[in-house]
Amino acid sequence: MQNSAPVSDDAHHQPATKRAPGSRKAAGRALVLLASLGFLLVALIQVLHTTGTMTAGFSDWRPILIAYLVWAVAFGAGQILTRGERGHRALFLLPAVFFTVAVVIFPTIFGLYIASLDWNLSSIEGPRFSGFDNLKGMLNDTYYWNALGNMVFYTVAVLGEYAIAFGLALLLSAEIRARKLFRVVFLLPMMLSPVAVSWMIGKSLLEYRFGPAATLARYLGWDNPAFFASPWMARFSIQAMDAWVSIPFIMIILLAGLQAMPKEVQEAAKVDGANGWQSFWHVTFPIMLPVSITVLIIRIIFKLKLADIVINVTAGGPGGATDTVSSFIYRVYRDRSNVGYGTALAMVYLLLIIVLLTLMLRASKRWTQKVV
């Protein structure tokens, strides 16, 4: 990856005039080359040391990390030297790219490898290569498909969360007293950890006997307020808890968007005689569409990883009605130490999400402004 450098092109009107002179270019190239050689050397020493070919070396792989860091810095400097203004621009992106690649590349490759193994941690022989057996097993796994089906419900429910959050954001940007207080209060649910939410709300507040929610429900005339005993009720209860935690997230993003919206636009609409609903539907909503799509997609991604609350409150029950793909994978991976199969399930899930996400992005491009 040292060989191909990101090329930045001028996005807009400032022409990248400041080309680097030849001598600086040469110096830059030399710097990158030197750093790359140094990095390779350190890596080579360590590989030889670990494989036992060489006694000299480091006790762990940490020097590799430092060498990588040095190399990355040198590479960045080299970019500036060789490519001038374009190098400056590349420098915006490079730190994040280097960071992500460094942290994620090994785990992903290793994860793909694990997904192809028949590996139960309790098995005495250890991992066995099994090719696509895990995938074949998945096709017949009713739990996995059941969980995927449930995810459809949970994903669609995001729209409800979005509607409520939008309403709240509008309320907060209306002319109200104690706005600051309301803002802070509306943010609070987001801060409770999922563990605390599942115990303090799921197992205590919604408790059948002593939970205040059940008491209220009885008062309102529901004799048997068992929030988790029938499939649909359980699904809705789980969804309600998750919504409680995540609506503030959607709300805060929408609120930031609403605040960035030029006031003149709204006022112009008022002058044109639009009533509240019209001005929302024809002015506010279209302007908010890009940020809405962003927040919806992020939220859907988070929703697809929903697990903690389900694991603690219902453990996927009753009869798998609230099971999510993630909570099922957790059971396979953690409770049953079936790491090969669990990783394979997760990888397939990852692929499904990527496909879904690509489709969503494609579809949403029509509404969002494109990059550049």
Place this chain on the structure above:
Amino acid sequence: MAISTVAPNPIRKRPAAPRARRMLGRALIYAALLLWTFICLFPIYWTVTTSFKSAVDVTQAHLIPWVDFQPDWKGWRSLGLSPDTLFGTSTARSEFMNRFVNSIITSVGASILALILGSLAAYGLSRFRYKFAWMRNDDILFFFMSQLILPPVVLALPFLVLYKALALLDTTFGLILLYTLTVLPIVIWIMRDQFNAIPIELDEAAFVDGLSTWGAFLRIILPLAVPGMVAAFILSLVLCWNEYFFAALLTSTDAKTLPVMVASQTGSQGINWWSMAALSTAAIAPLVVVGIFLERYIVSGLTTGAGK
């Protein structure tokens, strides 16, 4: 201001009862606000009061302190944080404090790191066109986003192996790196939207004034993006603060964080509602402070944006 100034507008459709309608509208707004306030606050109220309840008060659903039940420092005593135990030795308290400090270092560290890396990348993606092999801006953005999608279990064993090799197991630094990775995509996406909303003409004006690319970014654009940055920071902070899965897997003694201790309040002896409630309260408190404090900056950042 917009809403309240439209009242005298002459082109209203039903000018007969504008005042009554307005009153009704405002009443509805406040009713909705108060309803949601109740929904937000009640579970938290329940959590906080539970930390002062004995078992009987929990199982009999007593709600209001001094009226329904006699509050007691029970939950806080179990953590060594009640007035009578505050100065004695308490293993639970030192455990709590240790984890608390680690949680702060880890989540603040990761959030700041993610904010720096993410803002730079987001600005780049919003302003310039990159080409890296077959990847264009959208693909690069998608590459970052895909890190968000990765289910954590996929990474569990690989990270154990990787961190063992790098001697990063049970280190705060290792945890910060991992958390940065998990929140970086959100930061990038939020910040890119933020930068996209700032007109390119501002950059151009800065260049005309003789600022370099980085100068324009740091001195003109970044201050305008403060609301987004604050929102992104709060989100990252919350996510890191409450992260459980990797904290339970990768830490042992030196880097352990709070969430595992909250989860430890249940087990073969039932559930210690009071200490779980006390721990949850203590864990949410710093975030509330941050929320109150930073919320101001979302607003002030905005006025900067509106003022130009």
Place this chain on the structure above:
Amino acid sequence: MKQQDYDWLSALRPNRRTVLKGAASAAALGTSGALGTFSEIALAQNNLRAQIGQIPGVGKGSPTDADWQKVGELCLGPTKASIKEGEFKGVELSFMGLNNQNLHNLLFRGFLKPWEAYTGAKISWIDLAQADYNPRLQQAIATGTVDFDILEMGAPFEGDVCGKGLASEMPDWVKKQIDIDDYVDYLKPPVGTWNGKTYRVTIDGDCHNFNYRTDVFSDPALAKAWKDAGNTGEWGVPKTWQQVQAVTKFLKGKKFKNQNVYGYLDAPKPWGGFGFYFLGSRASAYAKHPDDKAWLFDIDTMKPRINNPAWVRAIQDVIDALPSEPADQLNADPNTTGFQQFLAGIGSMIPWWGDIGQVAKASDTSVIGDVVGFDILPGSDDVYNSKTGQWDKLPSGPSHAPNCAYLGWGIYVMARVNGDEKKHKAAWSAAAHLGGKDLSFWMVLYPSGFQAHRTSHFQYDEWVAAGYDKKYITSYLNSQLASYNHPNRAVEPRIPGIFQYYSIAEDELTKIFAGKVDAQTGANNIAAAWEKLTDQIGRERQIGLYKASLGV
């Protein structure tokens, strides 16, 4: 904290001091020389046990950190006899265990603080939540990231740890120090051993007993209603599962003390594998035949018995009983049934580990302290014989088979200390201190998460002296002792991955209980999944280990 700080000690000091001096001088002659002053030690021990029994006193609230340290300090005698002061200076040990509601590891910290002060060793702690325990352990083993020297572990994991050679064999001096022969029968080998080597310092005894409400089963109004309903037998505590079913159905809709009263409480919601034990408790009387040691798998083939008529009958019992239980029972796990229902006064019968009895009286989570009674698990009029495929009626009456579930926690020392003699000795000394005879007595006396597991724990007078009600404690301890030593006890197999079997079963069981599949079909599904799992882990080896764990 120094022991001199406590007033109560000053009165006893002369006695204690001479004893310790005697022990110390004997130790100077040789580690086993302490036997010479045996009678003196025995006397001092009685005093010591009486003393620690009063810290803080039963009914005086939950013990605090200071109490743990006090007890740890007082029980340091055996350590002082074998270890010189400051002998482990510079040794650093890492201890992995649970933080179970701020007990377990936090309790051990308190106990070991005086030990650290005396020996000079330093311990760092890894606390896990119960749900993370199994995955963390398995992943540490698989990736070679075992970073702990001492481990708190349950017997079911012995297959995974001892079977892979990760544990350090117990030295003889430790066996002597903790008086290993004092353990109750079912905790003696093969439990705690692997291939004939001893690995575990037991600190807990686990077994399901039967907890019931004495007031419900002695209520005249309910007795009359019972007769009126046309039942022939007397109203009283059920002795068989057939009676449990009848009583549970009878109590539906009945009132007691102006409250709905319920019978047996099932725990259908999965609980990380632990929920399966509760089906096991319903099934053991049907499935565990006195002539057959196995009850979960066929012993020669590992063919699951989960879908045989005995287990299916137990599953069907749950299905039949659920409509008579509280409306939200489908989402109740054992934690709910035990602590949110039974101890809060809902339901009149549950099986549980000894925690219920320990907590019902000496902790403030309970509202039913005075009205709980204990027994071994109910029996069955007939028991399934899997060899003949027939239901047998035993001439001796109903067949009982107490479910010895989980077999308790123990302290293990990891093999990684073996290379370093000082560290090895220090780790074992710490483990022996925690598993000491007197210290363990205190642990089972107070809510700690640990139950009686030594013969010496069953001296009822000591419990009464500590403040327990005689009748209550006799009932409690008898139910445990009778289960531990029952000739037909159903002992859990310590095979690798046993919790994987349970976890798979739990998943399928929730489908059955939610009415998605019938009992037989569901049980067949479990059996099929278990067969697959056995093949994955390695059938031949599982068979061998299964036999070994049953002592066949």
